[in-house]
Amino acid sequence: MDVDAFVVAHRPTWERLEQLLKRRRKLTGDEVDELVDLYQRVSTHLSMVRSASTDSVLVGRLSSLVARARSVVTGAHSPLWSEFARFWTVSFPVVAYRAWRWWLSTAVAFLFVTVLIAVWVSGNQEVQGAISTPSEIQQMVNHDFAEYYSENPAGSFGLQVWVNNSWVAAQCIAFAILGGIPIPYILFQNALNVGVIAGFMFDADRGDVFLGLLTPHGLIELTAVFLAAAVGMRVGWSIVSPGHRPRAQVLAEQGRAVVAVAVGLVAVLLVAGLIESLVTPSPLPTVARTAVGVTAEVLFLAYVIYFGRRGVAAGETGDISDAPDVVPTR
Template identity: 70%
Template sequence: MDVDAFVLTHRDTWDRLDQLVKNRRRLTGAEVDELVELYQRVSTHLSTLRSGSSDSALVGRLSSLVARARAAVTGAHAPLSKEFTRFWTVSFPVVAYRAWRWWLATAVVFFAVTAVVAMWVAGSPEVQSSIGTPSELSELVNHDFASYYSEHSAAAFGLHVWVNNSWVAAKCIAFSVLLGVPIPFVLFANAANLGVVSGLMISVGKSDVLLGLLIPHGLLEMTAVFLAGAVGMRLGWAVVAPGDRPRGQVLAEQGRAVVSVAVGLIVVLLVSGVIEAFVTPSPLPTFLRIGIGILAEAGFLAYVGYFGRRAVRAGDTGDIADAPDVVPTR
């Protein structure tokens, strides 16, 4: 795209919209109609720029203009059903998709820490003895680990798991307020705990039990936690390095993205909790339980990949501030 030519062609339209927005309290009926028309037209310009230009400064200025124009248009928002559909087909998946590098890096580091701790614990009797007495460790690997998934009713256990996992994800989301600084420590603590348990199970030759009980629900569960941590840390980094856009604007955009992920993960973790309550402790063959977990994970990744990529190609950021309104008729 020739950005200079695009700006030259449409600058008068943008200036006129800016003028109408500034004088919105004194507009005539004809000028109100013009404001609505220009708002729609400039929204299209913004979408075109996002999909065909890398000039983030221009995109930022036009985003601000469109946002102010939207506030000036006193129309009804889209019906709740459309907002619901947009959230699940645009807002949540596109934010997750755009954060995939942070998401992947978080997962790699997490599992690297888990693997190192597991190998350390599995290969060191001294470390194992510092964790607990032989009888305590025997009780853990031979009884407690497996019984954890079946000692309560499936419904009660599912609710407990959902609340617990949501709490971990919520901490990652909440710590974004602190620019994401505490998030790596939260993830490290969880990775270390998983590594300790894994190392103890591996040391007594029960890696098959470990994987058979963790994989069915753990893939989707950990993916959700990684995503929560990724968007929180991404927000912090966006404040540190906002590029050539105003830091306040970047912070607002990333903050709204964090909210979208927080809402979306409530459902993702609910699915994970149902699997952990009803599939993980079930008498189904191990390969079938693991298959269900892999299918759930693949489905989630496919969902994010399909809808997220489609939204990115359409120039959509998933920002709630850019959600289309239903323009009123006079």
């Protein structure tokens, strides 16, 4: 089947069904009959596309259209818990999974710059002198870095960490409006800070302290920031290269993906904040604290891969507009 020709031939039908669905509460009797007829026809189109094409975007669009039409025709209702469950098992993990190339590239670039800066700072007294005084460096290395995690009550510190981390992620997401252009600079600032501190700590033979305090919460925290940055930059790239679809359609889809990630990362960064306030400064051995961080990271990645891969295989895009358009009930 020629997919492009099929789309051109049937797009008016799909668009008409979209129009009727948007006006579903104000339809006349004839329009209701038309909606039912179009629902049956588009259902047939979906079956044809699924059997003859691998275009997941087209399948996802028609699946969404058919689901919305079915809910109107049958008067289906969906409980609020169902919408909640769909977000966490479809929308958020699918968006995260589909952005994995951007996500991974962001992580690799960040870690490369961080290590490069750390190596440059470590052992280079001239560079260290330009950044801070020897006494200030000694104070940070021997006291401030470790005491930062325990100088405030766990509750208030956890809230502060959550707000700070959410702010960094929110900046990455908000700058998607500007095409994602400022995002690399935000990431560079954070890589610079981490790299400089790592350089000081390793130069003072306290690299084990640095890694022991950063790893428990840092793994999932940085992963969340990388995801936010990846989705934001992906929006920018969709402006440059929208593919074979209209630029406005791609931007709308990617914009809604940003919203899904923003909501999902609130919970992820809450977990990171709890680990940083409760586990990182705890008297547990370094191995135990690190194991908590690694476990949280593995569970999060497994969650995204499992639900994200399953959703993509089912033709889901993660777009929140693809959720069945039904009336929530309690």
